[in-house]
Each structure stands twice: as C-alpha cells, then as structure tokens.
Amino acid sequence: MTTPIIFDTDPGIDDAQAIAIALVHPEIELLGLTTTYGNVDIDTATANALLLSELAEQEIPVAQGAAAPLVKAKHPAPAHIHGGNGLGDIELPEVQGKALSSSAAEFLVEQVNARPGDITLVAVGPLGNLAAALQLDPSITGKVKQVVIMGGSIREGGNVTPVAEANMFNDPHAAARVLTAGWPLTLVGLDATHRCVLSPQDMDRIAAGQGRLGKVLADSYGFYSDFYRQFLGIDGCCPHDSCALAWLMRPDLFTTARGHLTVVTEGFAEGQTVFAPEGRPFLDERWSATPSVEVCLDAQGARVVEWIVDVLS
Numbered sequence: 001m002t003t004p005i006i007f008d009t010d011p012g013i014d015d016a017q018a019i020a021i022a023l024v025h026p027e028i029e030l031l032g033l034t035t036t037y038g039n040v041d042i043d044t045a046t047a048n049a050l051l052l053s054e055l056a057e058q059e060i061p062v063a064q065g066a067a068a069p070l071v072k073a074k075h076p077a078p079a080h081i082h083g084g085n086g087l088g089d090i091e092l093p094e095v096q097g098k099a100l101s102s103s104a105a106e107f108l109v110e111q112v113n114a115r116p117g118d119i120t121l122v123a124v125g126p127l128g129n130l131a132a133a134l135q136l137d138p139s140i141t142g143k144v145k146q147v148v149i150m151g152g153s154i155r156e157g158g159n160v161t162p163v164a165e166a167n168m169f170n171d172p173h174a175a176a177r178v179l180t181a182g183w184p185l186t187l188v189g190l191d192a193t194h195r196c197v198l199s200p201q202d203m204d205r206i207a208a209g210q211g212r213l214g215k216v217l218a219d220s221y222g223f224y225s226d227f228y229r230q231f232l233g234i235d236g237c238c239p240h241d242s243c244a245l246a247w248l249m250r251p252d253l254f255t256t257a258r259g260h261l262t263v264v265t266e267g268f269a270e271g272q273t274v275f276a277p278e279g280r281p282f283l284d285e286r287w288s289a290t291p292s293v294e295v296c297l298d299a300q301g302a303r304v305v306e307w308i309v310d311v312l313s
C-alpha cells in the first residue's frame, strides 16, 4: 500500500529535505510538486523543485503556482535564511526539465478529480495554491483523502512575529480559506516542529545516503544551520517541512487535538492561528464556528528526527 500525495512547496532548504523524503520513501507515491513563492520567488521555487527531482533521477510533474499573496503585499524572500537561490547559495547544476503548462491549482484539481478519495495534499508553504484550487473547484473538499499543512502555531508562539508562523503570515487570507474549508485537515505547526532538531551528525548520514541529492541537502544545510546558530543558539536546524510527512507516515509520534481554527488576517496579529478546542465553551460561539480540524500539540522530536534520517540514509 502506498500513499499518493501532491506536495505543495516553496523550496527552500527544509522544503528540499522534505522533497527528498517524498522522492525516496518507498510507501509514498509522489504524484507531483506544486510550487509557490515564499522562501524564494516563484521561478526559483519551480527551478528548485525540478532540480531536486532530477538529482534523485526521477521525473516528477512540477506545476507552478502562486507568485504573490492573495491580498496583502509580498514581503521580500528571506535570503538570510535560505540563500538567494533557496538552497543556501551553493552552486547548483543546470535544470534540465520544464514545468507543466497547467497551473498548480489546475493540476491539483485535475489530479484530485481523477482519483477521488485517494490523494493527500501536503502543503508546506504559503497556501495560495490550495486556496486557488478551492476556488476553481470547491467540490475537491469532499474528494481529497486528507490535507496536511506545515504551518501555524497553537501554544508555541510565532517565528516571524511574536504570534505568527511564516507560512500563515505570508498569506493569511489564503490560510484562512484553506484551514476553514471543511476538509479532513491536520495542522503540523511549530508546537511539533520546534521539538525536532536535525544535527550536523544526522546530516552527515543523509549526505552519505543520497548521492548527488544528499550533497545538495548537506551543503545547503550548512547555510541554514548557520542561521539557527547565530539567531537561535541551536546546533542544528528544525526540519519543519519534513514533519508534515513524518506526521502522515508516523502519526504515532505526535500528540494531536481536535478543534476549530481561526486565522487572523489583518492587524498586529496577522497570520496567528487561534485554536478553540472541541467541546470547550467560550464567551460566544464565533471561535468555534469553523469546521473541526486536527492540530499537533507536541511531537517526540528525537524519534521524528530518527525517522527522517532513517528514510534518507
């Protein structure tokens, strides 16, 4: 039994690690990569998605998507974290392939309709592509098997503002639509990903196990972990996006709860994910008016990292 997924991504160094997992895990069937701006601009995101598949010697369809947020102005890409090229400014081989002519949203809608009930969408960047797919064909909410989102924060606080996680902050209007669309959804946010630290020794094992792809992962990791050391005092990095796949394949390593999410779209708290646990009464019903979803509250960090390294070595 394999798990068919479409991986929506803004690669990005931790995205690249997760894409590698999706490419090599024997029980994951990677139907396609859909790209969005976020860690990098959209053209760079698409080039990196093509390149990573080529380094793994696989031909994976890549569909290009959102170049900017739905409503708010776009912030500059965080080159100090991911490098100007999204992969730590290391020298990269030439990309051979080309993106599909269909957009990310069209690709998502077409694939989900072709295999109703089968496909899991895993999204690890700003959520414009999923929002556009919902607008194109609202019926996909009843046809996806599952939606797994890396983003948001329940009790952990934010990483780009005191309350907002980067993917939610980058396009809060898209996030608000996607998280409240009424499909089977799990949010894997900072409460889980901050429990996981990929150490330099872990990356050595991955580099040894993945050939040319492993070298790109290891070299870009060096740039990313410099940021973690300098700004956060951590020797290693949080493999945020890989945690979404870890949850999908090993949900036993995570603590979850059900409830209702509201995404703040404007003002000081823009991008904050507000969680109202199921069954808990509040002052009025508006916090619990959105559809029920699942959120991660914690993860067994060391075991998640062990899973990542095992898959990639």
Ligand SMILES: [Ca+2]
Pocket: 009, 010, 011, 012, 014, 015, 038, 039, 124, 125, 241
């Ligand atoms: Ca990402």
